[in-house]
Amino acid sequence: MIINPKNGIDKLIFGMKQNDVTAIYGKPDRNYKDEDDNVIYAYNKQKIRLTFYVEEDFRLGYMVASSPELELFGNKIIDKKIKDVKKDLTAKGIIKFTQEEFDTFENYFNEENWIIFQTEFDEVVKFEIGAIINQKDEFDWKFPVKK
Numbered sequence: 258m259i260i261n262p263k264n265g266i267d268k269l270i271f272g273m274k275q276n277d278v279t280a281i282y283g284k285p286d287r288n289y290k291d292e293d294d295n296v297i298y299a300y301n302k303q304k305i306r307l308t309f310y311v312e313e314d315f316r317l318g319y320m321v322a323s324s325p326e327l328e329l330f331g332n333k334i335i336d337k338k339i340k341d342v343k344k345d346l347t348a349k350g351i352i353k354f355t356q357e358e359f360d361t362f363e364n365y366f367n368e369e370n371w372i373i374f375q376t377e378f379d380e381v382v383k384f385e386i387g388a389i390i391n392q393k394d395e396f397d398w399k400f401p402v403k404k
Contacts (some may be wrong), residue, residue, distance in 0.1 A: 258303065258305075258322070258324055258326045258327050258328065259328050260327060260328065260329040260334075260372075260384070260386065262329075262351075262370040262372065262386070263370055263371070263389050263397070263399070264399045265317075265320065265386070265399065266305065266320050266322060266327070266386065267303075268281050269281070269305075269307065269317065269320065270317070270399050270400040271316075271317055271318060271388035271389075271396070271397075271398055271399045271400060272316050272317060272318075272388070272396070272398030272399055272400030272401075272402070273316065273317040273400045274309070274314075274315060274316060274317070275296065275298070275309055275315060277317075277400065278298060278307060278317065282300055282303065285298035285299055285300055285307075286299055286300055286301040286302075287299035291308070293311065294311045295308050295309060295310050295311050296308070296309040296311070296315055297309075303322070303324055304322055304323045304324040305320060305321070305322040305323075305324065306320070306321040306322070307319070307320055308320070313396060316396070316398060316400075317388075317400075318387060318388045318396060319385070319386070319387045319388070320385065320386050320387075321383060321384070321385045322383070322384050322385075322386075323335060323382060323383045323384070327384055329342075329345075329346075329384075330345065330346070330349050332345045334374070334381050334384060335381055335382065335383075335384070336380050336381065336382075337380065337381055338379055338380055338381075339363075339365060339374060339376045339379055339380065339381055340379070342374060342381055343365070346367075351367055351369070351370060353367060353368075353369065354366060354367050355367075355368070361377050361378065362375055362376065362377050362382075363375070363376045363377075364376075370386075370389075371386060371387040371388070371389055371390075372384070372385065372386050372387075373385040373386075
Protein backbone atom coordinates (compact mmCIF):
# COMPACT_ATOMS: atom_id res chain seq x y z
CA MET A 258 0.00 0.00 0.00
CA ILE A 259 1.66 3.12 -1.27
CA ILE A 260 1.39 6.29 0.83
CA ASN A 261 0.86 9.35 -1.36
CA PRO A 262 1.64 12.39 0.81
CA LYS A 263 -1.08 15.07 0.71
CA ASN A 264 -3.30 12.72 -1.35
CA GLY A 265 -4.00 9.49 0.55
CA ILE A 266 -3.01 5.82 0.73
CA ASP A 267 -3.17 3.28 -2.07
CA LYS A 268 -6.30 3.95 -4.18
CA LEU A 269 -7.86 6.00 -1.39
CA ILE A 270 -7.86 9.74 -2.12
CA PHE A 271 -8.85 12.53 0.24
CA GLY A 272 -12.31 13.80 -0.62
CA MET A 273 -13.80 10.44 -1.62
CA LYS A 274 -17.29 9.60 -0.42
CA GLN A 275 -18.21 6.34 1.31
CA ASN A 276 -19.55 4.78 -1.91
CA ASP A 277 -16.25 5.58 -3.71
CA VAL A 278 -14.38 3.66 -1.00
CA THR A 279 -16.74 0.67 -0.95
CA ALA A 280 -16.38 0.44 -4.75
CA ILE A 281 -12.67 -0.22 -4.14
CA TYR A 282 -12.53 -2.24 -0.90
CA GLY A 283 -16.11 -3.44 -0.48
CA LYS A 284 -18.11 -3.21 2.71
CA PRO A 285 -15.98 -2.32 5.76
CA ASP A 286 -15.44 -4.85 8.55
CA ARG A 287 -16.59 -2.18 11.01
CA ASN A 288 -18.67 0.92 10.42
CA TYR A 289 -19.49 3.30 13.27
CA LYS A 290 -19.70 6.95 14.28
CA ASP A 291 -17.21 8.69 16.56
CA GLU A 292 -18.06 11.21 19.28
CA ASP A 293 -18.33 13.99 16.63
CA ASP A 294 -20.71 11.94 14.43
CA ASN A 295 -18.02 11.39 11.80
CA VAL A 296 -18.39 8.05 10.02
CA ILE A 297 -15.54 5.57 10.57
CA TYR A 298 -14.81 2.62 8.29
CA ALA A 299 -12.36 -0.07 9.40
CA TYR A 300 -10.90 -2.67 7.05
CA ASN A 301 -9.17 -5.59 8.80
CA LYS A 302 -7.31 -7.00 5.79
CA GLN A 303 -5.80 -3.62 4.88
CA LYS A 304 -5.34 -2.68 8.57
CA ILE A 305 -6.74 0.77 7.89
CA ARG A 306 -9.27 3.05 9.56
CA LEU A 307 -10.92 5.81 7.54
CA THR A 308 -12.73 8.91 8.80
CA PHE A 309 -15.44 10.63 6.77
CA TYR A 310 -16.08 14.10 8.21
CA VAL A 311 -19.73 14.96 8.94
CA GLU A 312 -19.05 18.71 8.56
CA GLU A 313 -17.52 18.12 5.11
CA ASP A 314 -20.46 16.22 3.61
CA PHE A 315 -18.92 12.89 4.70
CA ARG A 316 -15.78 13.21 2.61
CA LEU A 317 -12.75 11.07 3.44
CA GLY A 318 -10.40 13.27 5.44
CA TYR A 319 -8.25 11.07 7.68
CA MET A 320 -6.61 7.64 7.56
CA VAL A 321 -4.88 5.54 10.21
CA ALA A 322 -3.02 2.45 9.05
CA SER A 323 -0.75 -0.23 10.45
CA SER A 324 -0.31 -2.62 7.54
CA PRO A 325 3.22 -4.00 7.15
CA GLU A 326 2.70 -3.34 3.43
CA LEU A 327 2.68 0.45 3.90
CA GLU A 328 5.36 2.11 1.78
CA LEU A 329 6.50 5.71 1.71
CA PHE A 330 8.83 6.74 -1.12
CA GLY A 331 9.57 3.08 -1.83
CA ASN A 332 10.43 2.20 1.78
CA LYS A 333 8.37 0.08 4.17
CA ILE A 334 7.72 1.94 7.42
CA ILE A 335 5.89 -0.36 9.87
CA ASP A 336 8.23 -2.10 12.35
CA LYS A 337 11.11 0.04 11.08
CA LYS A 338 13.24 2.13 13.46
CA ILE A 339 12.02 5.73 13.49
CA LYS A 340 15.57 7.02 13.03
CA ASP A 341 15.81 5.06 9.76
CA VAL A 342 12.40 6.32 8.59
CA LYS A 343 13.38 9.92 9.37
CA LYS A 344 16.71 9.43 7.58
CA ASP A 345 14.85 8.21 4.45
CA LEU A 346 12.50 11.20 4.67
CA THR A 347 15.35 13.69 5.03
CA ALA A 348 16.48 12.67 1.54
CA LYS A 349 13.00 13.72 0.31
CA GLY A 350 13.12 17.07 2.10
CA ILE A 351 10.82 16.07 4.97
CA ILE A 352 12.81 17.03 8.01
CA LYS A 353 10.62 18.98 10.44
CA PHE A 354 8.83 16.90 13.08
CA THR A 355 7.03 17.74 16.29
CA GLN A 356 7.50 14.99 18.84
CA GLU A 357 5.01 14.01 21.56
CA GLU A 358 5.44 11.31 24.18
CA PHE A 359 2.80 9.38 26.10
CA ASP A 360 3.30 6.13 27.98
CA THR A 361 5.58 3.95 25.83
CA PHE A 362 4.46 5.67 22.61
CA GLU A 363 5.88 8.62 20.73
CA ASN A 364 4.30 10.52 17.86
CA TYR A 365 6.35 12.23 15.17
CA PHE A 366 4.17 14.79 13.38
CA ASN A 367 5.04 16.58 10.12
CA GLU A 368 2.51 19.38 9.63
CA GLU A 369 3.50 20.21 6.05
CA ASN A 370 2.34 16.76 4.88
CA TRP A 371 -0.07 16.17 7.80
CA ILE A 372 1.49 12.82 8.64
CA ILE A 373 2.13 11.15 11.98
CA PHE A 374 4.40 8.21 12.70
CA GLN A 375 3.44 6.56 15.98
CA THR A 376 6.25 4.56 17.55
CA GLU A 377 6.63 2.20 20.44
CA PHE A 378 10.08 1.11 21.56
CA ASP A 379 11.58 3.26 18.74
CA GLU A 380 9.77 1.34 15.98
CA VAL A 381 6.91 2.64 13.84
CA VAL A 382 3.70 0.81 14.79
CA LYS A 383 1.08 3.09 13.21
CA PHE A 384 0.86 5.72 10.47
CA GLU A 385 -1.68 8.53 10.23
CA ILE A 386 -2.35 10.92 7.37
CA GLY A 387 -4.86 13.72 7.08
CA ALA A 388 -6.15 15.89 4.28
CA ILE A 389 -4.22 19.12 3.88
CA ILE A 390 -5.77 22.42 4.90
CA ASN A 391 -5.00 25.19 2.40
CA GLN A 392 -4.24 28.91 2.86
CA LYS A 393 -7.99 29.69 2.95
CA ASP A 394 -8.33 27.37 5.96
CA GLU A 395 -10.30 24.88 3.86
CA PHE A 396 -9.60 21.24 3.04
CA ASP A 397 -7.61 20.74 -0.14
CA TRP A 398 -9.65 17.84 -1.50
CA LYS A 399 -7.81 15.78 -4.12
CA PHE A 400 -10.76 13.66 -5.30
CA PRO A 401 -13.05 15.39 -7.81
CA VAL A 402 -16.60 15.98 -6.62
CA LYS A 403 -19.25 14.33 -8.77
CA LYS A 404 -22.02 16.76 -9.66
